[in-house]
Amino acid sequence: MSKWFPRLYDTMMEPLEKRGFREIRKKLVHNLPGNVLEIGSGTGLNFPYYKEAQKVIAIEPEPIMIERSLTRAKNAHVPIEVISAKSEQLPFPDNSFDAVVNTLVLCTIPDPVKALAEINRVCKSDGKVLFFEHVRLDDPILGRLQDWLTPVWKRLCDGCHLNRNTLELIKQAGFKVTRIQRYYKDIFLVIETLNQK
Incomplete structure (x- = not known):
């Protein structure tokens, strides 16, 4: 990763957070019980919303x-431990977690297929x-524009793929999709699933 991107991440995200991302994050995680794994937690923007x-x-x-997430972890309503790890090689035993949260992260993971297999492994059955992810649009013009912009965008935003078909992945x-909520003209999706072993 470049050094400027993580340092400016919160500043760049603030307009989106104010325009609805905070509410999306809150609804996504506030009532999750048990042991929860968050993948690619970044600067901890989800941390204040965990309640259960x-x-x-x-x-x-x-x-x-x-480093930037530690204050949010310390001030959270529930115990949060932040560790350095990659999603393609999760350092946890099988069936360790009751739930797994992914927000705006699958676009940057180098091998999302392997990461999803690891999530399946460490999450309990059901x-x-x-x-909460951005996705490639089905629109023929806008989808092609995302394809065209992705190589430059990846360099600027530390590997982010604008054109990744995350829902299909x-x-x-093998995750059982139970609900899809679309935002911002279908660019962003909340996808609720159950883990299928």
């Missing part, structure tokens, strides 16, 4: 983002696996 979890373990590979990984 017994414990949250948050993984993040970027040291600057981990555990909730929740996603989730379905192919």
Whole structure:
């Protein structure tokens, strides 16, 4: 990762957070019970909204983002432990978590198929696996524009793929989709699933 991106992440996200992302995050995580794994927790923007979890373990590979998340973890309503790890190689036993949360992260993971397989492994059967992600649009013009912009966008935003078909990847990984909520003209999706073993 470049050094500027994690340092400016909160500043860049603030307009989106004010225009609805905070409410989306809150609805996504506030009532998750038990042991929760958060994938790619970044600067901890979800941390204030966990209310019911017994414990949250948050993984993040970027040291600057981990450092910036620690205050939010300390001030959270539930115990949150932030560790350095990559989603393609989760350092947890099988069936360790009651739920897994992914917010705006699958776009940057180098091998999302492997990451989803790891999520399946560490989440209990029928555990909730929740996603808030941006996706490639079906629109022929806008979808092609995302394809065209992605190589430059990846360099600027530390590997973010504007054109990743995240919903299809989730379905192919075997998660049972129970609900999809679309935002901002279908660019962003909340995808609620159950883990299928």
